[in-house]
Amino acid sequence: MDAARQLDYYTIDDVYNLPDGQRAELIDGELYMMAAPDRIHQGLVMELSFRIRSYIGSKDGDCKVYPSPFAVFLNVNNDIYLEPDISVICDKDKLTDEGCKGAPDWIIEIVSPSSRSMDYNKKLFQYRTAGVREYWIADPMRQQIMVYNFEHDTFEQYSFSDKVKSGIYADFEIDFSEINIE
Secondary structure, eight states: OHHHEEEEEHOOOHHHHHHHTTTEEEETEEEEEEEOOOOOHHHHHHHHHHHHHHHHHHTOOEEEOOOOSSSOOOTTSSSSEEOSSSSEEEEEGEEETEEHHHHHHHHEEEOTTTTTHHIIIIIHHHHHHHHOOOEEEEETTTTEEEEEEETTTTTEEEEETTEEOOOOSOOOOGGGGGOOOO
């Protein structure tokens, strides 16, 4: 993309027209390029996705778990396109062949050095505004998990040695001390 184009308002078409292998998120006309995740990041995505999916399956639940890359269109105009690390969607009407149209019920982002500001600021605001019920920020560098339960307007902070309770499932928790990310 040339310098003049960067001053323009980007659309979902610009995301779809990126070169193969290049990923970006779109928020209100601005493109945010995504770096490739590291091994620890991907290990956490796999472990957490597996535990959540296993829990839902054990309860014969209807919610679906999708690890990144998975397209989430937070609004009807498609000008907010994100690829959360983990999305849990309980309303099947939001699922299309392209991804999720509307707010997932639960989102988990794994912080990378290049995503810190996005995860803690921009995405927090976007997810809350769009109607996501619960948002976790897992930060391996700081060894902390921030849990935002937007339904009950609560916030809790945990360490990677704690059991973290889900707000949308009353009897589900993830014991981070059991997760080996090294």
